[in-house]
Amino acid sequence: MDIIHQDNHILVLNKPANLPVLPDGWQPDAPYLRQMLEEKYGSIFVVHRLDKITSGVIVFARRAEAHRILNRQFELHEVEKTYQAIVEGIPPWDERTARHMLQTNVGRKHRTVVVRKKGKRSETHFKVLKRGPNKALVEARPKTGRTHQVRVHLSALGFPLLDDVLYGASETDLIARPALHAATLTFTHPGSGKRVTFTTDPPNDFLEALERLNF
Numbered sequence: 001m002d003i004i005h006q007d008n009h010i011l012v013l014n015k016p017a018n019l020p021v022l023p024d025g026w027q028p029d030a031p032y033l034r035q036m037l038e039e040k041y042g043s044i045f046v047v048h049r050l051d052k053i054t055s056g057v058i059v060f061a062r063r064a065e066a067h068r069i070l071n072r073q074f075e076l077h078e079v080e081k082t083y084q085a086i087v088e089g090i091p092p093w094d095e096r097t098a099r100h101m102l103q104t105n106v107g108r109k110h111r112t113v114v115v116r117k118k119g120k121r122s123e124t125h126f127k128v129l130k131r132g133p134n135k136a137l138v139e140a141r142p143k144t145g146r147t148h149q150v151r152v153h154l155s156a157l158g159f160p161l162l163d164d165v166l167y168g169a170s171e172t173d174l175i176a177r178p179a180l181h182a183a184t185l186t187f188t189h190p191g192s193g194k195r196v197t198f199t200t201d202p203p204n205d206f207l208e209a210l211e212r213l214n215f
Contacts, residue, residue: 001036004198009066009191010059011041014200017055017177021046034060048074048145056083056182057200061190069190074145080186083140083150084202086179086209087159088169090131091138097125098153102146111166112148114156122146124153130215135162137215139183151178162209175209 002014015021020032037044037060044060045067061067073079101119104112123143130137136159140150148167154160155167163169164178186197202210 001040004057004200006041007191009063009189010061010070011037011044012057012059012185012198013037015050015055015058015182017053017203017205020052021049021058024052033058047071048079050182051148051151051178051180053177054083054180054182055200055203055206057185057198058182059185059187059198063190066190070187073187077143078188080184080197081142081182082184083142084129084181084183084206085138085140085150085154086162086175086206086213087136087138087154088134088162089159090134090136091126091128091157091159093128095125095127096157097123098157099123100153100156102149102152104147109166112146112152114152120144120146122149122153124150126154126157132213132215135213137210150180174212175205177205179206179209181206 005012023032024030034044047059047061047070050058061070100114102112102122103115103119106113125141127139128136129139142149151161151164151167160167160169162179163172163175181202184199189196
């Protein structure tokens with residue numbers, strides 16, 4: 001387990017791709033992150049989640065009070081998150097903010113969809129970092145935390161994540177999962193009260209895809 005930071009209040013780690021944070025409804029007996037952490041560290045409180053397919057930085061609370069404080073920060077949108085994403089197509093804009101209303105857990109595939117009515121307010125700011133012949137590397141900064149938010153907003157803009165077939169991308173041999181990595185996480189430490197930032201580098205499959213794209 002790639003632990004980035006640990007103290008009496010929190011655990012911060014670099015989650016590998018294809019490992020769920022909580023039990024997978026499709027594979028209830030498969031390993032999941034909280035269980036693996038509790039076997040080594042004892043009781044762990046889930047503060048937020050990353051999709052099973054997503055790699056990157058994630059924080060867990062080790063005490064009930066730390067859990068309460070961190071939850072409150074997420075509720076108030078005081079936590080800053082940055083993702084790196086490889087997308088199909090070349091965005092014509094350098095920066096753009098998506099504000100599509102979203103509805104989660106729709107249909108048999110439990111997709112998140114864009115809706116005009118009865119959707120939840122959602123916002124993600126995007127910035128193009130690099131452009132290739134037909135792919136781009138994009139930074140995503142979600143202001144809200146809806147399920148699959150970054151994936152759906154990119155798809156709605158016409159630039160789905162590389163290999164994200166659930167949201168309209170074509171199959172590819174460049175990477176075997178949707179190309180999304182949680183790069184940074186900033187929050188106020190529940191013990192010290194200081195603002196802290198944790199950063200992770202993309203894993204090998206993400207870096208290999210970038211190399212093959214000559215990014």
